[in-house]
Structures are given as structure tokens and as C-alpha cells.
Amino acid sequence: MIGRLNHVAIAVRDLDRATALYRDVLGATVSAPLAQPDHGVTVVFVTLPNTKIELLQPLGEASPIARFLDKNPDGGLHHVCYEVDDILAARDRLKAGGARILGDAEPRIGAHGKPVLFLHPKDFSGTLIELEQA
Ligand SMILES: C[C@@H](C(=O)O)C(=O)SCCNC(=O)CCNC(=O)[C@H](O)C(C)(C)COP(=O)(O)OP(=O)(O)OC[C@H]1O[C@@H](n2cnc3c(N)ncnc32)[C@H](O)[C@@H]1OP(=O)(O)O
């Protein structure tokens, strides 16, 4: 059911600093910061030949990554995003299998302008999974 790896996300406290590290030290191509108020994060995309890295910094009062950064003050790997052809079919199959879909289980438009859903990390080997409609 899952397809390509769309991105790996890293939560950071200081997006400018993390962006500079990827750009200047690792020599990667980075995007401008993109505020995603609906998701409570500001995002920078690092483009790699075969996938993307998504640098995430909390945005607003109730960011879903705030507690993660409290527990991981240096930042850390936050989620992996897999592409699916049909996000509603994928959601219904996962639900039927007992996996917990986070939030109200309705897809929301993600940073690439496509519908996304998140799956509870406790149901997937301690890894938060994002699904994005391909
Ligand atoms: C823009 C968009 C895009 O790409 O298009 C994005 O990616 S937006 C990216 C930001 N948005 C999201 O992440 C949305 C989905 N995420 C959420 O709803 C939340 O982050 C949760 C996953 C529910 C976690 O929330 P929160 O940390 O406040 O709850 P909590 O502290 O009670 O955590 C419950 C348990 O899950 C663990 N936990 C929390 N975050 C985790 C993570 N990223 N990976 C692995 N485990 C994680 C905690 O350590 C805890 O385990 P213990 O109980 O063992 O201590």
C-alpha cells in the first residue's frame, strides 16, 4: 500500500541554524521557510536527489511538536512520510486494522498542497508516520 518515501522530518528549536547547517555545512539545497499555521509548524525543505528532509520548528501556542522538543532539547527525527495512491482507502484500511489515525482522521492539506494524515507512533514501532496522497 505505501509507496515512495516523500520526506523525513527533523524537529528543531532554531530553524535558521538548522537550515544554515544543511546549506553551508552539508552543502544541500534548502527552501525558504514556509509557515504552516494549520499544522503548528514552520517548515524548510531540504532537497536531496532521492527524497526530502523537512526541518520543523514550532509555530504558535499549541504546536504538535512542542512536547517532542521538550523531551528532545537538541531536536531529533520526528516523522517519516510515505506516499499513498488513495489516502481515504489507506485510512480506512488502517482503521479496520486497529491503527489510530491522529486528530479527527480527516485528511488535511500538507506542506506540498496535498492531503495528509498522521498515524500514532505507538502503533508503528515508536515512529510517527505521515501519509501523503501521491
Ligand atoms: C506540514 C506537514 C507536512 O509535512 O505536510 C507536517 O509534517 S506537520 C508535522 C507536525 N504535525 C504533527 O506531528 C501532527 C501529528 N502529531 C501529533 O498529533 C502529536 O505530535 C502526537 C504524535 C500525538 C504526540 O503528541 P505529544 O508529544 O503532545 O503527546 P505525548 O507527549 O503524550 O506523546 C505520546 C507518546 O508518543 C511519543 N511521541 C510523541 N511524538 C513522537 C514522535 N514524533 N515520534 C515518536 N514518538 C513520539 C511520546 O514520547 C509519548 O510516549 P511515552 O508516553 O512513551 O513518553
Ligand SMILES: [Co+2]
Ligand atoms: Co511532514
